[in-house]
Amino acid sequence: MTPGDPILFVNNVTKRFGGLVAVNNVSFEVREHEVMGLIGPNGSGKSTTMNMISGALKATSGSITLKGHDLTRAKTFENARFGVSRTFQLVRILPELSVLENVIAGAVFGHKRRWGAEAEAFAAGLLERVGLAERITAPVGSLTYIDQKRLELARALAGEPSVLLLDEWLAGLNPSELKVGIDLVASLRQEGRTIILVEHVMDAIRSLCDRCLVINSGTKIAEGTPDAVLSDPDVIRAYLGEG
Amino acid sequence: MMPASLRPLLVAGGLLGLAGFVPLVADGYWLSIAVTILMYVALSTSWALFSGPTHYIALSTGAFFGIGGYLVGLGMSDYDQSFWAMAAIAPFVATGLAALIGWATLRLSGVYFVIFTLGLAEMIRNLISWIQNNFLGSRGLYVLTDLDERHIYWMLLAITAGVFLFGWRLGRSRLGFALRILGNDEEVARHVGINTARTKILMFMTTGFVAALVGAVVAPRYYYIEPNVVFSPELSFIVVIMALLGGTRRLYGPLLGVIPFTLLWEVISVSFPNATTMVLGLTFLLIVYGIPNGITGLLSGFAARRSA
Numbered sequence: 001m002t003p004g005d006p007i008l009f010v011n012n013v014t015k016r017f018g019g020l021v022a023v024n025n026v027s028f029e030v031r032e033h034e035v036m037g038l039i040g041p042n043g044s045g046k047s048t049t050m051n052m053i054s055g056a057l058k059a060t061s062g063s064i065t066l067k068g069h070d071l072t073r074a075k076t077f078e079n080a081r082f083g084v085s086r087t088f089q090l091v092r093i094l095p096e097l098s099v100l101e102n103v104i105a106g107a108v109f110g111h112k113r114r115w116g117a118e119a120e121a122f123a124a125g126l127l128e129r130v131g132l133a134e135r136i137t138a139p140v141g142s143l144t145y146i147d148q149k150r151l152e153l154a155r156a157l158a159g160e161p162s163v164l165l166l167d168e169w170l171a172g173l174n175p176s177e178l179k180v181g182i183d184l185v186a187s188l189r190q191e192g193r194t195i196i197l198v199e200h201v202m203d204a205i206r207s208l209c210d211r212c213l214v215i216n217s218g219t220k221i222a223e224g225t226p227d228a229v230l231s232d233p234d235v236i237r238a239y240l241g242e243g
Numbered sequence: 244m245m246p247a248s249l250r251p252l253l254v255a256g257g258l259l260g261l262a263g264f265v266p267l268v269a270d271g272y273w274l275s276i277a278v279t280i281l282m283y284v285a286l287s288t289s290w291a292l293f294s295g296p297t298h299y300i301a302l303s304t305g306a307f308f309g310i311g312g313y314l315v316g317l318g319m320s321d322y323d324q325s326f327w328a329m330a331a332i333a334p335f336v337a338t339g340l341a342a343l344i345g346w347a348t349l350r351l352s353g354v355y356f357v358i359f360t361l362g363l364a365e366m367i368r369n370l371i372s373w374i375q376n377n378f379l380g381s382r383g384l385y386v387l388t389d390l391d392e393r394h395i396y397w398m399l400l401a402i403t404a405g406v407f408l409f410g411w412r413l414g415r416s417r418l419g420f421a422l423r424i425l426g427n428d429e430e431v432a433r434h435v436g437i438n439t440a441r442t443k444i445l446m447f448m449t450t451g452f453v454a455a456l457v458g459a460v461v462a463p464r465y466y467y468i469e470p471n472v473v474f475s476p477e478l479s480f481i482v483v484i485m486a487l488l489g490g491t492r493r494l495y496g497p498l499l500g501v502i503p504f505t506l507l508w509e510v511i512s513v514s515f516p517n518a519t520t521m522v523l524g525l526t527f528l529l530i531v532y533g534i535p536n537g538i539t540g541l542l543s544g545f546a547a548r549r550s551a
Contacts, residue, residue, distance in 0.1 A: 054434060080436035094427040105424050108417055110436035115417060159436065 003210060004032035007194065008053070008163050013062030015048050015218075022048040024218040025062070030163065033192040035185075037199060037209035037226065041239055045218040046198045047089060050167050053196070054086045055079030067162055083111045083162030087152045087169050089198075093143070099136055103127060103154045110159030126154040130184060146177040153184070164188070166197040170204050182207060202230070214238070252411065259404050266393035274392050280505045281399040282461055286478075287486040287497035289406050289453035292413060293446040294483075295491030296422040300357045302479040303344065306364035307337045307451040309474030311458025313371060316384030316468035326388045330459040334452045341451030345444035352429075361476065368474035375470055383469040390463045398460045406453055410494045422446060480523060481508075487530045490537025499538045 006029040015023040023045040030036050038046050051057040053064055055076035064071040069082040085106070094102050103123035107114045114122050127136055130150040135143065143151060149169060156164055170181045182204050188195065189208060199205050205212060205226050212229045214222040216238040222229040229235050265277050286304055294301055311333045318329035348359045413419040421442050425432035432439050462468060481504075489500025504526065511522050534541050 056430070056434070075438075076433035077436050077438050080434055086434060088430075092428055092431050094424060094431060096427050097423065101420075105420070105431070106435045108420060108435075155435070 003034035006031045007067050008196075009063075009065045010049075010053070011063045011065075013049070013052060013059045013064060015045075015052060015057060016060045022218050023052070023059075023215075026215060026218070026220050027062075028213050028220070028223065030194060030196060032194050034210050035189045035193075035195045035197065035208055037197055037205045037212040038215070039199060039205060039212055039229075040215040040221075044215050044238075046215060047167060048218075049215070050086065050165050050196070050198055053079075053163075054084050054165055077109070080110045080159065083159075084165065085110065085156040085159050085161030085163070086165035087149070087156050087167060089167045089171070091145070091148045091152050093140055093148050093151060095140055097140065099127065099132065099138060099140055099143070099151060100124065102140065102151050103158050106155035106158030111162065112160040123154070123158060126157050127151075129157070130154045131180070146173055146181065149173070149181070150184070157188075163194045163196065166195060166199075168198055168200065170199060170201050178204075206230070255407060255411075259400070262400055263397070266396050271392070274396065276505065276509060278392055278396050278399060278461070278464070279509075280501055281396060281403055282457055283482065283485055283501040283505060284498050285399060285403045285406050285457050286454055286482045287489070287501055288403070288410060288494070289450045290482050291486045291491040291497050292406075292410050293422075293443075293450045294486070295496075296419070296426040297443065297446070298426050299443070300360075300483060301447065301450070302357060302361040302476070302483065303341075303364045304450070304454050304482045305475050305477070305479035306367045307341065307454035308458035308478055309368065309371075309470070310337045310340065311455035311460075312386075312462040312465065312468055312473035313384070313458075313470060314455075315459045315462040316386050316473075317379070319386055320384040321379065326386070326390070326463065330456070330462075333459040334456040337455030338448045338452045341448040342444060344451075345447040346440075350440070361479070364474070364476060364479060368470060368476075371474065372470040383467045385467055386462045386465060388463045392464070395461060395464060399457065402453070402456055402460065407494060409449075414494065418442065418445070477523075484523060484526055484530070486537075488526060488534075488537055490534075490539030490541075492536065493539045496537055496539040 008030040010026060010028050013023060013026050014021065026045075026049065038049060040046050048057060052059050053071065055071060055074055055078065059072055062072070066082055066084065071079050071082060071084065074082065094105060097105065100120065100123055103126055104119045107119045107122055124136065127133055130153050132147060132150050132154065135147055153166075153169065166185070169185070170178060173181050178201065185195070185197070185204070185208055197208065209226050211224065212222075212226050213220060214229050214232070214235050221234050221238060222232045266274055269277055286308065290301065290304055293299065314333040314336060315326060315329040318324035318332070319326060344360075344363060348356060348363070351359055421432065421437045424435065425437060425439050425442060429439055458473065465472070485500040485504045486497040487500065488504055489498060490496035507522065508519065511519055530537070
């Protein structure tokens, strides 16, 4: 789908941990229906940026707004209600809940709310959507790694978020799973969802992202289409070091 | 759908009706044991409503229970209030206090929360003893009413029924679902939009309310109330151990822990009065090593094996 108007505004955001500046004065916008890649070497501040958008961390300065809601100082649960949803870098499943309940968890308290039979039907639909329809009655502990990732994705979708944050959602998948994973994200893109994804898998970035933002040592060094930024000399230097 | 979900309610209603007849058939000794059992069922079940799903082990039951008993004693002895007025006020005082404590402590996690609630309960006990000794006259308080064991039993039965009804509703509510999610992973709970602090404080207040109400209702049993007696830290531990013995995953779990434990406790107290603390410790070891999911966990394990 063609990207629409910007809905998420990140303005001059800085995050300090004591003396360390993890994110330094970063600004960007994300348009509706757009898939934006957030890339950069390890420790460059990608996850910190994601955590500030989801509300897990508070920015030291700057502001973040989503569709008119100020996310900067809001509590994590408020960010979820304003329309931010995420998956975690290390997959987080709710072990004592059933597969279906894991998805319903995302549908009850967040952005768009459902409860009871309506929430169950909606969650079952999402499980089918991510390819877990046959695992709906399986014990949560028996799920394979990619199935856990699918489950987490379904939970993140359950609140019908305005923006979906995928934090290295494809990491740790084997080559055949990776193909399945990329196709799944591509289908979300087809549906017109607004997504920010942090990734190291270059194939995924090339095929999925409308636009990429590259950060290095907490500072934005490039922004543009995947092909443009990945051939940018500054970006190559950041990834491979001085040649 | 409806009949299946109503069945437990009908069974519970039937048991409740039967339990109502106990004072008419039991003699003094057994009635007294029945009162003790009901008291612990109400306390353990309400404790498990919060601590079961969230895994926040609160050792503050004794403090809220004590507030209930103490306020009844204080109001009746020193301020000429009726038992009923004080029994109605005390739970709300405890609820307010629980809100404050919850606000201060529920951001602590794991063992820090356990230690803090224990320390806090001790602090309340000492503070009230100190106030009593220095400002209100260093004497105990009398709770003289016309209520006998039968009345206390029926009042406790009504409270227990209320706790079970509340627990049954909670299990089907968003609040109950939120508690389970945050007990599994608080980070996820926050990220799906749950106001975790509010949820925890609300449930902590609920358990404080019930504990104080129970403390107030059983106050006439003691006749003479001293802060050091009603604010018993031992009570906090017994409530936790009974709930864990029965299992906290089911609403009726604590009930299955309270009955055998109370009977055992009774036998030990009579025959080996110096060994009660040891029994407490041994039971705790048994739970931790033998039946981590309690009696209900054991039973559902058997059921699963039989059907497999």
